[in-house]
Amino acid sequence: MIKEQEYLKSKASYCLDLAKKLGATDAIVTVGNSISETVSFRNKVLDESNRSDSLAISIETYIDKKKSSISSSNLLDENLKTLIEKCFETTKITPEDEFNSLPDKELLAKNIKDLNLYDQSHLENDKKIDYIKELEETASIDKKIINTESGFTENKSNFILANSDGFCNGYKSSSFTASCVTVAKDENSMERDYEFTSKCHLNDISNPLELGRVAAEQTIKKLSPKKIGSDKISIIFDKRISKGFLSSFAGAISASSIARGTSFLKDKVNEQIFSNSINIIDKPDLIKGMGSKCFDSEGVKTETLNLVNSGILNNYLVDTYNGKKLNLKSNGRSGGSTNLYFENGKISYDDLLKSHSKILYVTETIGHGTNLVTGDYSVGATGFLVEDGEFKYPVNEITIAGNFNEMFKNITLANDLEFKYSVNSPTMMIDGMTVAGK
Amino acid sequence: MTNFFDKTDLTRKNVDEIISETLKNCDDGELYLEDSKSESILLDDNKIKSSNYSSDLGFGLRAISNEVVAYSHSNEISKESLKSSSQNLRSTLKSSKGTYNHEIPKTNNKFYDEINPIEQKTLNSKLEVLNKVNEYLRNKDSTVKQVTASFSGEQKSIEIIRLGGEALTDVRPLIRFNVSVMLEKNGRKETGVYGIGGRQSYDDYLKNDNWKNVCEEALRIASVNLESKPAPAGEMKVVLGPGWPAILIHEAIGHGLEGDFNRKKTSAFHDLMGQKVASEGVTIVDDGTIDKRRGSLTIDDEGTPTERTVLIENGILKNFMQDRLNGRLMNTRSTGSGRRENYKHIVLPRMRNTMMLSGKQTQDEMIKSVDKGIFAVSFGGGQVDITSGKFVFNCTEAYEINNGKIGSPIKGATLIGDGPSILKEVSMVGNDMMMDPGIGTCGKAGQGVPVGVAQPSILIDKMTVGGTKI
Numbered sequence: 088m089i090k091e092q093e094y095l096k097s098k099a100s101y102c103l104d105l106a107k108k109l110g111a112t113d114a115i116v117t118v119g120n121s122i123s124e125t126v127s128f129r130n131k132v133l134d135e136s137n138r139s140d141s142l143a144i145s146i147e148t149y150i151d152k153k154k155s156s157i158s159s160s161n162l163l164d165e166n167l168k169t170l171i172e173k174c175f176e177t178t179k180i181t182p183e184d185e186f187n188s189l190p191d192k193e194l195l196a197k198n199i200k201d202l203n204l205y206d207q208s209h210l211e212n213d214k215k216i217d218y219i220k221e222l223e224e225t226a227s228i229d230k231k232i233i234n235t236e237s238g239f240t241e242n243k244s245n246f247i248l249a250n251s252d253g254f255c256n257g258y259k260s261s262s263f264t265a266s267c268v269t270v271a272k273d274e275n276s277m278e279r280d281y282e283f284t285s286k287c288h289l290n291d292i293s294n295p296l297e298l299g300r301v302a303a304e305q306t307i308k309k310l311s312p313k314k315i316g317s318d319k320i321s322i323i324f325d326k327r328i329s330k331g332f333l334s335s336f337a338g339a340i341s342a343s344s345i346a347r348g349t350s351f352l353k354d355k356v357n358e359q360i361f362s363n364s365i366n367i368i369d370k371p372d373l374i375k376g377m378g379s380k381c382f383d384s385e386g387v388k389t390e391t392l393n394l395v396n397s398g399i400l401n402n403y404l405v406d407t408y409n410g411k412k413l414n415l416k417s418n419g420r421s422g423g424s425t426n427l428y429f430e431n432g433k434i435s436y437d438d439l440l441k442s443h444s445k446i447l448y449v450t451e452t453i454g455h456g457t458n459l460v461t462g463d464y465s466v467g468a469t470g471f472l473v474e475d476g477e478f479k480y481p482v483n484e485i486t487i488a489g490n491f492n493e494m495f496k497n498i499t500l501a502n503d504l505e506f507k508y509s510v511n512s513p514t515m516m517i518d519g520m521t522v523a524g525k
Numbered sequence: 526m527t528n529f530f531d532k533t534d535l536t537r538k539n540v541d542e543i544i545s546e547t548l549k550n551c552d553d554g555e556l557y558l559e560d561s562k563s564e565s566i567l568l569d570d571n572k573i574k575s576s577n578y579s580s581d582l583g584f585g586l587r588a589i590s591n592e593v594v595a596y597s598h599s600n601e602i603s604k605e606s607l608k609s610s611s612q613n614l615r616s617t618l619k620s621s622k623g624t625y626n627h628e629i630p631k632t633n634n635k636f637y638d639e640i641n642p643i644e645q646k647t648l649n650s651k652l653e654v655l656n657k658v659n660e661y662l663r664n665k666d667s668t669v670k671q672v673t674a675s676f677s678g679e680q681k682s683i684e685i686i687r688l689g690g691e692a693l694t695d696v697r698p699l700i701r702f703n704v705s706v707m708l709e710k711n712g713r714k715e716t717g718v719y720g721i722g723g724r725q726s727y728d729d730y731l732k733n734d735n736w737k738n739v740c741e742e743a744l745r746i747a748s749v750n751l752e753s754k755p756a757p758a759g760e761m762k763v764v765l766g767p768g769w770p771a772i773l774i775h776e777a778i779g780h781g782l783e784g785d786f787n788r789k790k791t792s793a794f795h796d797l798m799g800q801k802v803a804s805e806g807v808t809i810v811d812d813g814t815i816d817k818r819r820g821s822l823t824i825d826d827e828g829t830p831t832e833r834t835v836l837i838e839n840g841i842l843k844n845f846m847q848d849r850l851n852g853r854l855m856n857t858r859s860t861g862s863g864r865r866e867n868y869k870h871i872v873l874p875r876m877r878n879t880m881m882l883s884g885k886q887t888q889d890e891m892i893k894s895v896d897k898g899i900f901a902v903s904f905g906g907g908q909v910d911i912t913s914g915k916f917v918f919n920c921t922e923a924y925e926i927n928n929g930k931i932g933s934p935i936k937g938a939t940l941i942g943d944g945p946s947i948l949k950e951v952s953m954v955g956n957d958m959m960m961d962p963g964i965g966t967c968g969k970a971g972q973g974v975p976v977g978v979a980q981p982s983i984l985i986d987k988m989t990v991g992g993t994k995i
Binding site: 129132135139141142154155159162165166170174180234236276454483486487490522 | 532569570572573574575576577578579580581582583592593594595596597598599600601606610613614616617648649652670671707709713714715716756758759760789790791793869871905906907908909910911912913915916917918919936937938939940941942943989990991992993994995
């Protein structure tokens with residue numbers, strides 16, 4: 088069973104009291120427990136079961152402007168005492184940093200909304216197995232599918248965040264995730280693709296038949312790929328890839344990158360960084376949202392931010408420390424964005440495909456070719472060549488490259504946004520990027 | 526060595542009984558216990574940004590029946606917690622009728638000392654080095670706009686208890702020292718990163734003010750990048766420098782030769798054993814036995830002593846890397862490659878120090894033979910799609926080659942290639958094999974483990990360079 092609030096609170100206050108007693112001027116404690124159970128299948132037979140029960144505590148102690156931190160998975164009082172003493176001793180010899188401080192009291196979250204993030208349903212492993220069996224049967228109907236790997240994970244978490252200014256809050260959350268990875272083979276090639284579903288509530292996850300069918304179809308479509316020639320060509324990014332640009336954007340507008348001067352978006356607030364049709368929103372209070380948060384990792388209240396309005400950058404993602412450095416108030420984004428998304432564009436998915444006679448449609452990228460200092464972007468890609476709105480053939484072993492400064496201004500979004508992840512984007516087209524191939 | 530049952534309600538006899546109850550009808554499995562202490566100290570933006578100490582304790586109980594793995598882990602080492610894990614495993618494997626394989630090789634070799642690097646250097650002296658790094662770089666060059674330097678160190682003690690009570694232990698130190706510098710000149714910003722590390726004390730790596738060399742190297746890479754031009758796009762010849770660029774071997778070949786992907790037939794190499802997969806003269810080994818290296822292990826995370834496994838010999842595919850499970854199912858043995866990030870994860874066959882051995886040519890000969898291509902000296906991360914065999918990696922320092930001569934530096938570009946065929950495109954192997962500086966972490970299935978790589982300079986006849994200049 089997941090640890091209850093009372094237990095977590097008692098550990099948090101034990102630590103805060105002890106830190107105070109030793110002489111810490113301030114302290115923050117986070118205590119969490121997470122239990123997850125996974126069952127995995129491979130080729131229609133049981134492959135693995137995995138149960139995980141994790142406790143974690145992290146403590147930051149301050150002596151005025153000096154700070155240091157410890158973390159542990161061992162919650163026995165005796166161990167905590169040793170660690171807090173060590174933390175306090177370390178704090179003493181750590182140099183001062185004028186920006187170190189707890190969040191401003193008036194910014195701390197007061198009213199904790201119920202965002203319906205916890206579903207207490209428990210699915211026995213046998214029931215998980217029934218779900219996966221249906222899923223794998225559907226995924227392996229076509230003979231070209233030579234391997235299937237599927238899993239079902241149920242996760243329940245609870246946490247408490249407490250600080251020496253009297254903040255003490257936390258809440259439970261849950262997730263139910265099913266995934267299917269399929270491998271298809273023909274005389275020319277072997278390809279892999281996947282589909283998955285993840286929701287806070289059990290009843291909201293996709294039907295297993297649908298999941299298996301989509302995984303298999305997407306994989307078979309990739310067989311016998313060709314390499315195309317190097318070219319400047321319009322690229323459409325499937326939703327599972329286009330959301331990645333939002334994650335990069337979030338990294339580049341985090342107050343820490345801005346304060347350190349290591350972001351290509353430094354000093355760009357109130358400037359046009361996207362084309363004027365683009366709006367980006369970060370909404371923390373989405374009911375059942377995968378990224379929903381009642382407060383950030385410092386206890387600061389979170390409110391909806393219109394990060395980009397008509398292409399103009401309005402806000403950074405600000406935490407207390409870097410906010411003080413930049414002379415900005417925390418907007419509750421210590422720990423990053425919440426439910427981050429592009430608002431829908433005006434054009435339909437079908438019309439987007441038809442918008443140019445020749446388009447590269449990217450379904451997967453590999454590599455870590457994103458440089459947030461310069462905005463340079465270069466990754467390996469897999470996808471399809473689309474001609475006059477029709478998928479002609481699969482493409483692989485190519486790279487795509489550009490620079491975010493130009494790419495962001497050349498984005499066209501379709502109107503097919505859905506909330507599948509914590510970061511979500513409609514299908515996206517970018518003009519003017521370079522494809523390197525033959 | 527940690528006594529895991531001290532201060533618990535468990536005696537060693539209780540533990541053996543629970544293990545026996547759990548594993549008696551299984552083919553394999555063990556109780557894995559882990560106690561790790563780690564620290565990270567970070568200087569950034571002229572200040573000590575964070576100093577963190579962490580202590581993590583936990584166990585993982587694993588039972589294997591034929592192909593099925595049941596695993597349960599927890600932080601609470603207690604009778605109740607261990608019994609509940611045992612119950613969870615038995616409910617998954619209720620119809621198991623296996624025979625436990627007791628066989629496990631033994632070793633007297635040790636590839637590192639049982640030290641705790643965190644305690645061997647005082648916090649004050651670590652802070653002092655970080656501050657010196659910051660001052661040194663900022664005084665050295667007025668274009669230096671940002672300096673980040675960090676120490677990270679850990680000591681991990683593990684104990685593996687098998688059915689029948691056999692216990693295997695290991696104490697593993699690991700450190701890393703890293704410097705990153707950002708330069709700004711004429712509105713342009715570029716970074717350079719360099720680091721060193723391995724399984725010794727901090728001071729073993731920082732002798733004779735060696736931190737200065739780390740600073741110089743980070744600064745040099747950043748300076749080169751300040752002058753870089755857009756990279757070319759398309760297929761061309763690529764010369765790789767020695768050392769760290771061997772992550773190409775790691776991504777392109779290494780992952781595809783891990784036992785699990787081959788047993789499951791999802792690797793592009795699964796039906797190529799004994800066949801020619803590389804040019805003549807190409808020999809690749811994965812070695813866990815090199816003294817004090819980042820990827821070395823005395824025993825792996827199943828208790829098997831590590832070894833030097835020949836993967837490709839003179840172009841011919843000889844062996845896969847195996848853990849106990851995949852070795853048994855493929856009718857071979859473990860190569861001591863069973864690893865896990867920590868007790869929260871199941872064991873997978875993984876790489877240790879993956880190395881391409883030296884050949885006869887010189888780097889000069891390679892460069893001279895190229896009319897148009899690139900010379901890649903250092904890389905950031907890489908990634909591979911095991912199934913299609915396609916892999917990428919990102920250059921962090923590279924130059925154009927024109928008519929046999931090294932030209933201007935080029936901007937970070939992604940290189941993409943095909944794993945099963947890339948080694949057949951290797952037309953020259955250098956005589957200058959070098960190990961990486963001890964900085965690699967390999968990710969697989971959400972688990973990161975420390976690894977090493979090594980290679981000589983090599984010439985690849987055809988690879989796709991992902992620049993912007995057509």
